[in-house]
Amino acid sequence: xxxxxxxxxxxxxxxxxxxxxxxxxxxxxxxxxxxxxxxxxxxxxxxxxxxxxxxxxxxxxxxxxxxxxxxxxxxxxxxxxxxxxxxxxxxxxxxxxxxxxxxxxxxxxxxxxxxxxxxxxxxxxxxxxxxxxxxxxxxxxxxxxxxxxxxxxxxxxxxxx
Numbered sequence: 001x002x003x004x005x006x007x008x009x010x011x012x013x014x015x016x017x018x019x020x021x022x023x024x025x026x027x028x029x030x031x032x033x034x035x036x037x038x039x040x041x042x043x044x045x046x047x048x049x050x051x052x053x054x055x056x057x058x059x060x061x062x063x064x065x066x067x068x069x070x071x072x073x074x075x076x077x078x079x080x081x082x083x084x085x086x087x088x089x090x091x092x093x094x095x096x097x098x099x100x101x102x103x104x105x106x107x108x109x110x111x112x113x114x115x116x117x118x119x120x121x122x123x124x125x126x127x128x129x130x131x132x133x134x135x136x137x138x139x140x141x142x143x144x145x146x147x148x149x150x151x152x153x154x155x156x157x158x159x160x161x
Contacts, residue, residue, distance in 0.1 A: 001152065003042060004122040010035045012149025019139040023159075027133035031153045034128055046118040052111040055104040062100060066093040134159035 001009075013032050017025070048056075067074035067085035075086040087093045101108060132155035138147065147154070 001126060001128065002122060003038065003124050003126055005152070006035055006038045006126060006128070007042065007122070009150060009152055010039050012146065013153070016139075016142060016146050016150060019141055021137060021139050023137045024133065024139055027131055027137060027153070030131035031133075034130060038126060038128070042118075042121070045121055046114065048111060049107065049114075051104070051107040055100070055107055058100055058104075059097070062093065062096055063087065066090075066096070 010032065013028050013035070017028050017032070019025075019028075063085040064074045066087050066089060067076075068088045069075065076083045077086045130153045133153055134155050134157060136158050138154070
């Protein structure tokens with residue numbers, strides 16, 4: 001399993017951690033505990049610099065400045081899983097964004113290298129001895145997407161009662 005798979009599985013376990021069942025909760029908690037050291041190491045591996053955070057704040061201000069306003073508020077649109085500002089005059093926004101990127105070029109390049117390095121780390125393989133959760137412990141309330149996200153910790157076998 002790659003470190004990216006670890007991130008995805010941890011996220012999936014977080015999403016189902018509130019579902020009912022003592023044996024279910026125990027299995028989810030055990031697996032989250034097994035994944036936590038890897039998650040913490042990955043969180044430390046990629047931390048944006050203060051300078052890059054400053055650039056991001058400036059970029060967001062620029063987007064807000066050029067966004068379409070509704071009742072005095074900047075209008076946002078859903079793009080995939082994210083929300084973005086709906087830009088009115090795109091050409092003017094792009095011109096100012098180019099200037100901003102030039103101003104922060106060294107910082108953006110440095111951040112991109114750090115991100116590329118982090119993406120390489122995510123491809124690395126890792127072995128984790130999971131605590132398997134028997135399929136008959138799966139709560140009724142779980143969705144197919146949630147089950148799919150946590151398949152590595154689900155055992156197809158039934159529990160021995």
